[in-house]
Each structure stands twice: as C-alpha cells, then as structure tokens.
Amino acid sequence: MPTYADFLRSKCPNPADPSITGLFQSEAALLTDPIAFKTLKRFQRTNAFFREFSDVMERMGAMAVLTGNEGEIRRQCNKMRAGNGSLFIFMVSLLVLGVFRVSSASTIKGLQMNFYKKSCPDAENIVKQTTRNRVETNPALPAKLIRMHFHDCFIRGCDASVLLDAANNNPAEKDTVPNQTLSGFDVIDDIKTEIENVCPGTVSCADILSLAARDALSFPSNKDMWKVPTGRRDGRISLASEVNGNIPSPFSNFATLQQLFASKGLGINDLVALSGAHTIGVARCATFSRRLYNFTGKGDADPTLDATYADLLRSKCPNLGNPATTVDMDPPTPLSFDKSYFTILLENKGLLQSDATLLTNGFSLATVRRFQGSNSFFGEFAASMKKLGAIGVLTGTDGEIRKQCRVVN
Numbered sequence: 001m002p003t004y005a006d007f008l009r010s011k012c013p014n015p016a017d018p019s020i021t022g023l024f025q026s027e028a029a030l031l032t033d034p035i036a037f038k039t040l041k042r043f044q045r046t047n048a049f050f051r052e053f054s055d056v057m058e059r060m061g062a063m064a065v066l067t068g069n070e071g072e073i074r075r076q077c078n079k080m081r082a083g084n085g086s087l088f089i090f091m092v093s094l095l096v097l098g099v100f101r102v103s104s105a106s107t108i109k110g111l112q113m114n115f116y117k118k119s120c121p122d123a124e125n126i127v128k129q130t131t132r133n134r135v136e137t138n139p140a141l142p143a144k145l146i147r148m149h150f151h152d153c154f155i156r157g158c159d160a161s162v163l164l165d166a167a168n169n170n171p172a173e174k175d176t177v178p179n180q181t182l183s184g185f186d187v188i189d190d191i192k193t194e195i196e197n198v199c200p201g202t203v204s205c206a207d208i209l210s211l212a213a214r215d216a217l218s219f220p221s222n223k224d225m226w227k228v229p230t231g232r233r234d235g236r237i238s239l240a241s242e243v244n245g246n247i248p249s250p251f252s253n254f255a256t257l258q259q260l261f262a263s264k265g266l267g268i269n270d271l272v273a274l275s276g277a278h279t280i281g282v283a284r285c286a287t288f289s290r291r292l293y294n295f296t297g298k299g300d301a302d303p304t305l306d307a308t309y310a311d312l313l314r315s316k317c318p319n320l321g322n323p324a325t326t327v328d329m330d331p332p333t334p335l336s337f338d339k340s341y342f343t344i345l346l347e348n349k350g351l352l353q354s355d356a357t358l359l360t361n362g363f364s365l366a367t368v369r370r371f372q373g374s375n376s377f378f379g380e381f382a383a384s385m386k387k388l389g390a391i392g393v394l395t396g397t398d399g400e401i402r403k404q405c406r407v408v409n
C-alpha cells in the first residue's frame with residue numbers, strides 16, 4: 001500500500017522542486033499540543049471552523065490598528081518611512097505569542113442580535129432600565145451579576161441553571177460553597193417579572209442574566225461594553241454535584257485554570273482577560289487566608305505575595321477571624337472597571353492564588369503585561385465575554401422559557 005509520504009515523494013522528488021507546494025511541519029506540529037489537537041478534531045467534526053475562522057479574521061483585522069492621528073496615509077503602499085519596520089516586528093511578535101487565537105464566535109448558531117425584536121420588542125430596554133435603576137443605588141451590583149453570569153456559563157452552559165432553587169430535596173448549583181456567595185438573584189427576578197407582564201413566556205432567564213451582566217457593567221460608561229446576541233433558552237437541570245470541578249477554585253494553579261478554561265473553549269488570553277473582572281468586587285477572607293497564615297501547612301505565608309500587602313491583609317483578616325469578612329480585590333479602585341487589577345497583579349498584590357498564578361506562565365505573564373501597558377484589555381475583555389456568553393447555549397427548541405427564573409415550568 002503506498003503511504004501518503006510515498007504519494008508526496010512522487011510529487012516532490014528529491015532534490016525537491018521548490019516551486020511545488022506541499023505540507024508544512026508547522027501544520028503537523030498542531031497535532032502535538034493537546035489543546036490544538038482537540039481544536040483540530042472539533043473543527044473536523046463540526047462546522048464550527050467557518051464561524052471561528054471568520055471571528056479570528058475579524059480580530060486580526062482589528063489588531064494593533066493605528067487610528068485617529070497615529071501613523072500616516074501613505075502615498076504609495078509599498079513605501080514606508082523609516083521606523084515603520086517596528087510595527088511589522090510588533091505584529092510578528094504578536095503572532096509568535098499566539099495572540100491570534102481561535103475563538104467561538106458571537107454569532108454562534110441559534111443566537112442572534114435582537115432575537116426578541118418581534119416577539120418582545122421592549123425586552124432589552126426593560127433589562128437595561130431595571131438594571132440601571134438597581135446599579136444606581138447599589139454600585140456593588142455589577143460585580144455580583146458578572147460573577148453570576150460566569151458561574152452560570154461554566155456549568156451546563158449559559159442556561160440559567162445557576163438561578164434554579166433546589167427541587168425534590170436535591171441541592172442545586174446555588175447551594176454549593178462557591179455559589180453561596182453569589183447575590184443579585186432578586187434583580188434577575190424583578191426583571192423577569194417586568195418582562196413577563198408584557199411578553200409572557202417569551203424571554204429566557206439565560207438571556208436576561210447575560211444582558212443584565214453586560215448592562216450593569218456598562219452603566220458607568222453609559223455605553224454597551226459588548227454586544228449580547230440573544231436566543232438562549234433555559235435549562236431544566238441544576239445539580240450541586242456539577243459545581244465541583246467546573247467552577248475554578250481560588251487555590252488553582254495555572255495548569256488547572258488553563259485546562260478548565262480550555263474545556264469551555266477559552267484560551268489563555270480569555271483566562272487573563274476574564275480574570276480582569278477581579279478589578280471590581282470583593283472576596284471573603286476564607287478564599288485567600290491560607291496565603292497569609294498556612295500556605296504549605298507549616299504556618300508560613302505565600303512567598304509570591306508582597307510581604308507588606310500580606311501584613312495589611314492579615315490586619316483585615318485576623319487568623320481564625322470571621323472567614324466571611326470581605327476585602328476589596330482591587331483596593332485602589334474597587335468599584336471602577338479599569339485595568340488596575342493588572343497593575344497590582346504585577347506588584348504581587350493579586351488577592352487570590354488563582355490571580356497570582358497568572359504570572360507563572362510565559363504567555364499569560366506577557367498578556368498581563370500587555371493589558372497593563374496598553375488599553376487593549378477593554379476590547380479583549382469584551383470579546384472574551386462574548387465567548388463566555390455563548391458557552392453551551394440551548395437554542396431552538398432545546399430547554400424551555402421559564403415562567404419564573406427560580407423554578408422549571
């Protein structure tokens with residue numbers, strides 16, 4: 001049986017005619033990395049490739065673009081002024097760093113912009129208005145809703161399973177340790193009630209949560225920070241047993257975080273960008289006090305945590321004190337969605353072990369530095385949120401449209 005290599009040898013006899021095209025070692029190398037291999041298989045099995053290719057092309061076209069009065073409008077395209085070569089080198093380095101990453105698109109099958117345009121034209125306005133009213137009196141709410149959306153999407157996809165109460169004595173997702181500190185359920189209930197009053201049985205709780213999270217975070221800037229395509233449907237199952245292993249632990253190391261995010265179709269860039277959500281909100285002492293008092297079981301502190309900052313944290317979270325006491329994750333600007341998280345992270349003041357671990361991988365560290373040193377974080381966070389909001393969505397006739405977000409129909 002002639003092999004494929006035999007076939008290629010017949011096309012490219014030795015010494016090879018360099019004008020004949022063939023296969024690259026760099027392509028074969030994609031089989032040697034587990035995540036790249038999984039992605040190849042997914043592209044081969046499904047139609048996701050076409051969508052994801054177009055998404056990456058969109059991102060590539062927007063990379064490091066010069067706008068406004070940066071750069072110049074060349075008279076001749078093939079003649080550049082001295083110095084422009086650095087842009088080329090910059091682009092090549094971004095390529096080498098793998099910044100062009102494969103992503104699932106916002107236009108994932110079944111989700112579309114303005115899904116409720118005909119069936120409930122006011123739906124998105126109601127979500128926005130109600131969310132804004134609530135954020136106005138509770139500036140901590142954006143952190144609650146963003147985290148709730150993340151925890152929803154990482155278990156069974158963005159299907160509002162996190163909103164369901166326990167049923168038939170079976171504990172639900174919300175009954176588990178990481179989810180017991182979620183709040184904002186009442187806000188989703190209020191929005192749902194208002195929408196049900198005008199369009200009964202039409203708008204899913206999953207869409208309401210996804211829109212409300214975006215609207216809450218966008219409130220201060222008064223501008224939608226990313227687009228939320230809609231058409232999600234609600235799941236009928238919520239199991240406490242599925243939380244462990246799907247919601248990342250604050251004690252995770254880099255490899256664990258990378259694997260968990262990869263299992264949801266998210267790369268290192270997404271991991272770093274989305275961790276940037278820790279630029280707002282609070283964490284309980286219980287989630288990081290091990291770093292202060294007993295890091296390796298010998299009464300020691302985490303050596304990667306800035307020592308002076310550790311002292312301050314110890315004063316806020318005394319040993320054997322109340323584990324439910326909260327501390328700002330980004331003390332300089334705890335309510336402002338800025339890039340300060342990356343600044344303090346690089347000063348070894350990331351609060352959680354899972355934050356600090358982002359400095360332990362070369363690509364991740366380069367991404368942290370890039371986000372700290374430029375304004376690319378905001379666009380990339382938005383892009384990653386779009387991907388997050390499309391994880392495992394139920395669409396078409398799957399699932400249901402719940403009447404109340406806390407119970408299945």
Ligand code: HEM
Pocket residue numbers: 142143144146147150181248249250251252257271274275277278280281282283284285287352354
């Ligand atoms: C990378 C893995 C992650 C881990 C291990 C992690 C873990 C945690 C922990 C332990 C807390 C403190 C909870 C508490 O004590 O109440 C927290 C807070 C928070 N997380 Fe994450 N998180 C991760 C990623 C994310 C992502 C992807 C988002 C959103 C896109 C997010 C958004 C938030 C927000 C906004 C808060 C503050 C919540 C509040 O103020 O109540 N986190 N996270």
